[in-house]
Amino acid sequence: MKVIAIQGHGGPDVLQLVDRELPAPGRGEVRVEVRAAGVNRADLLQRQGLYPPPPGVAADVPGLEYAGTVAELGPGCTLRQLGDPVMGLVAGGAYAQSLLVHERETIAVPEALPLAAAAGVPEAFLTAYRALFLEGGLGAGDWCVIRAATSGVGLAAGQLAGAFAAQALGTGRDAQRLARAAATAGFAATHVEGSGPLAEAVRAHSGGPGAAVVLDLLGGGHLQENLQAAAEEGTVVSVGLLAGTQDRIDLGALLMRRQRLIAMTMRSLPLERRIALARLFERRLSPLFAAGRLKPTIDRHFPLADAAEAHRHMAQNHHLGKLILINTG
Amino acid sequence: MKVIAIQGHGGPDVLQLVDRELPAPGRGEVRVEVRAAGVNRADLLQRQGLYPPPPGVAADVPGLEYAGTVAELGPGCTLRQLGDPVMGLVAGGAYAQSLLVHERETIAVPEALPLAAAAGVPEAFLTAYRALFLEGGLGAGDWCVIRAATSGVGLAAGQLAGAFAAQALGTGRDAQRLARAAATAGFAATHVEGSGPLAEAVRAHSGGPGAAVVLDLLGGGHLQENLQAAAEEGTVVSVGLLAGTQDRIDLGALLMRRQRLIAMTMRSLPLERRIALARLFERRLSPLFAAGRLKPTIDRHFPLADAAEAHRHMAQNHHLGKLILINTG
Structure with missing residues (x-):
C-alpha cells in the first residue's frame, strides 16, 4: 500500500508517497481501507520533528484521524x-x-455522513466534546469561551455547545474569518482578539459572572485573560499552544476565585481510553450527526499524494474548517 | 454572650472580648453553645484586614470552626x-x-472525641479530605505529596491518606518538626524542603511515575516543583499561599503531561455545600474517628479570652497541630 512518509524532517516537501507493507490484523483488529484522513496542526509539527508520536507508533507516517471501510477482520472480531x-x-x-x-x-460513521467529510470529525469533535463536557463539566445553560473559534476544534466546540443547549462566545484575530466561523458553527457571541478585555465581553454577552468553561488553544500569554473570563469555580481547559508555552499565573486570584486549569491531549490516549471515547461518541454524538445537528466544517479536499500542498495551505492560516486528504486509490 | 471581636485591624491585641446579642434561631437553625473553636491562619489574616469574610457574615468576629452542644432549636428542626x-x-x-x-x-461529634479536640477537626480534615479525594481524585494505592506536612491541613492529610490506603510524602522546612509530623500523622515518607529536587524524592520513595495528587499550601514559587512531583495526568490542588501568590507556569509541560491545577477554599462555600460536606463527613469520616483511625493533632488550648495569645503563638510557627480556644464560660 501507499503511505505518505516523512523523509527527513523539514518543510512540506519532505512528505513523500512511498510503499509500505501492512501486517495482517491481529486479534480484535480490523484493517481499514482509508478513504480520507484529516490534516491536523500536530501533523505539521511532527513533519518538522517537533512532535514525536507516543512509543509504539511509527514516527514517520502522520495522520491522527481517518474514515474508511472495514476491509479485513482479525481473529475474534465481533463488533x-x-x-x-x-x-x-x-x-x-x-x-x-x-x-x-x-x-x-x-x-x-453516522448515517448520511460521506466518508470524505467523516474524516474531519474525530479529532475536532472528540477534542471539543471531551474538553467542554468531560473535563470542563459544561452544562445546559452555561456559557463557554472558545479561543480560537476559527480552528477545527473551535468550530466543533461552537456546534457542540449549541447542540447541548449551552452558549458559546468565540474569539478570533480576524473579524471576517470569525464572522464566518460564527455563521458556520452557531456561536452565540463573538469577540475579536485585541478589541478589548475578553472578560468584559463575556460578562456583557452572558449577562452573568463569566464562563463556566474556557476552551483554550492559544496558550502562553493568554492565561490571565482566560482565568478572568472564567467565572468563579470555572475551568480553563488547555488543548493547544498556538501562541507559546510560557506564562505567568496569579495563584492568589486562582484561589480567591476557586478556579481550575486542566491540560489535555488526545494523541497520548492509550487504547482503552480511545475505545471509551469511541463508544461515548456513538452514544451521544452520532445521533446528532445523523439528525444534521452536528456536521464537520470542511475547507478543502486534497488527494493523498498532495499532502505537502495541504500542509502549505494549513500553514497559511486562511482556511476555515478541516483540510482532508482523499485516497484516490 | 461574649465574643472575641476585631477592634480595628492590626496586631493580636486588637482582639477584644466584647458583649454581643444573638438573635433567636430561625427556621431550621440551632443555637450552639460553643465549647471550643479552632484557630486558623486565615483568622490572623482577617485580624489584619487582609481576608474579609464572604458577604452576609459579620466581619469582626473570627473563627471558622467550632464544637459545642445544641442549646436551642429553631422552628422546623428535625435532625x-x-x-x-x-x-x-x-x-x-x-x-x-x-x-x-x-x-x-x-x-x-464522633463517639469518644472530646469537644475540646473536636473543634480542631472540621477545617483541617474537611479541607484535606476535599482536596485529596473530591478534587484530586486520590485512590487507594496512589501516592500524594503534602506540602507542607506540618500544617493542620497537612497533618490531617497524612492521616487521611493512610486511612484510605493511599501513601503520603510530607514536606516541611524544619527536619525535626517534620519528623514529629511524620510520627503523628503516619506519613509514608518525608522530604525536607530545599534538601534536593522534590520530584526525585517522590519518584524514589514511590517507585513510580510521581504523585497522583499534590496538596499545596505554599503557593507562589513552588508551582513548577509541584507539577514536576505530580505524575502525568496528576493534579495539584492549591489550598494555601503561605509563600506568595505569583508564579510562572510552563503550559507546554502542563500539556505534555496532561496535568491539572485546582484551587479551592472552604470559607467561600455556600450553605448547601457546607451541608453536603457535613453529611459526607458523617458517612465517611466519623466512623474512622470513632474507631480511633483518625484524630486531630492538638498543639495547645487557650481560654477564649486569650485569643490574642493564641494568635501570637501561631505566628511563631513553632506549633505542631491545632490551637484551640476554650470557652471557659
Whole structure:
C-alpha cells in the first residue's frame, strides 16, 4: 500500500508517497481501507520533528484521524463486519491507504455522513466534546469561551455547545474569518482578539459572572485573560499552544476565585481510553450527526499524494474548517 | 454572650472580648453553645484586614470552626436535639460563646472525641479530605505529596491518606518538626524542603511515575516543583499561599503531561455545600474517628479570652497541630 512518509524532517516537501507493507490484523483488529484522513496542526509539527508520536507508533507516517471501510477482520472480531464505514482517532499513520486499528476504537460513521467529510470529525469533535463536557463539566445553560473559534476544534466546540443547549462566545484575530466561523458553527457571541478585555465581553454577552468553561488553544500569554473570563469555580481547559508555552499565573486570584486549569491531549490516549471515547461518541454524538445537528466544517479536499500542498495551505492560516486528504486509490 | 471581636485591624491585641446579642434561631437553625473553636491562619489574616469574610457574615468576629452542644432549636428542626454534641465549619463568628447555624450543616461529634479536640477537626480534615479525594481524585494505592506536612491541613492529610490506603510524602522546612509530623500523622515518607529536587524524592520513595495528587499550601514559587512531583495526568490542588501568590507556569509541560491545577477554599462555600460536606463527613469520616483511625493533632488550648495569645503563638510557627480556644464560660 501507499503511505505518505516523512523523509527527513523539514518543510512540506519532505512528505513523500512511498510503499509500505501492512501486517495482517491481529486479534480484535480490523484493517481499514482509508478513504480520507484529516490534516491536523500536530501533523505539521511532527513533519518538522517537533512532535514525536507516543512509543509504539511509527514516527514517520502522520495522520491522527481517518474514515474508511472495514476491509479485513482479525481473529475474534465481533463488533465490525466487512464493508462497515468507520472513522476514528489514531496516534499516527492515517496518511495511508490502509491502517490497522482495534475494532472497538472505531466509530461507526453516522448515517448520511460521506466518508470524505467523516474524516474531519474525530479529532475536532472528540477534542471539543471531551474538553467542554468531560473535563470542563459544561452544562445546559452555561456559557463557554472558545479561543480560537476559527480552528477545527473551535468550530466543533461552537456546534457542540449549541447542540447541548449551552452558549458559546468565540474569539478570533480576524473579524471576517470569525464572522464566518460564527455563521458556520452557531456561536452565540463573538469577540475579536485585541478589541478589548475578553472578560468584559463575556460578562456583557452572558449577562452573568463569566464562563463556566474556557476552551483554550492559544496558550502562553493568554492565561490571565482566560482565568478572568472564567467565572468563579470555572475551568480553563488547555488543548493547544498556538501562541507559546510560557506564562505567568496569579495563584492568589486562582484561589480567591476557586478556579481550575486542566491540560489535555488526545494523541497520548492509550487504547482503552480511545475505545471509551469511541463508544461515548456513538452514544451521544452520532445521533446528532445523523439528525444534521452536528456536521464537520470542511475547507478543502486534497488527494493523498498532495499532502505537502495541504500542509502549505494549513500553514497559511486562511482556511476555515478541516483540510482532508482523499485516497484516490 | 461574649465574643472575641476585631477592634480595628492590626496586631493580636486588637482582639477584644466584647458583649454581643444573638438573635433567636430561625427556621431550621440551632443555637450552639460553643465549647471550643479552632484557630486558623486565615483568622490572623482577617485580624489584619487582609481576608474579609464572604458577604452576609459579620466581619469582626473570627473563627471558622467550632464544637459545642445544641442549646436551642429553631422552628422546623428535625435532625438535632437539645444537648447534641456537634461541630462544624462556619464562614466566621466561632470565637464566641454561642453561634447560630443550620442544623444540617452541623456534624455530630464522633463517639469518644472530646469537644475540646473536636473543634480542631472540621477545617483541617474537611479541607484535606476535599482536596485529596473530591478534587484530586486520590485512590487507594496512589501516592500524594503534602506540602507542607506540618500544617493542620497537612497533618490531617497524612492521616487521611493512610486511612484510605493511599501513601503520603510530607514536606516541611524544619527536619525535626517534620519528623514529629511524620510520627503523628503516619506519613509514608518525608522530604525536607530545599534538601534536593522534590520530584526525585517522590519518584524514589514511590517507585513510580510521581504523585497522583499534590496538596499545596505554599503557593507562589513552588508551582513548577509541584507539577514536576505530580505524575502525568496528576493534579495539584492549591489550598494555601503561605509563600506568595505569583508564579510562572510552563503550559507546554502542563500539556505534555496532561496535568491539572485546582484551587479551592472552604470559607467561600455556600450553605448547601457546607451541608453536603457535613453529611459526607458523617458517612465517611466519623466512623474512622470513632474507631480511633483518625484524630486531630492538638498543639495547645487557650481560654477564649486569650485569643490574642493564641494568635501570637501561631505566628511563631513553632506549633505542631491545632490551637484551640476554650470557652471557659
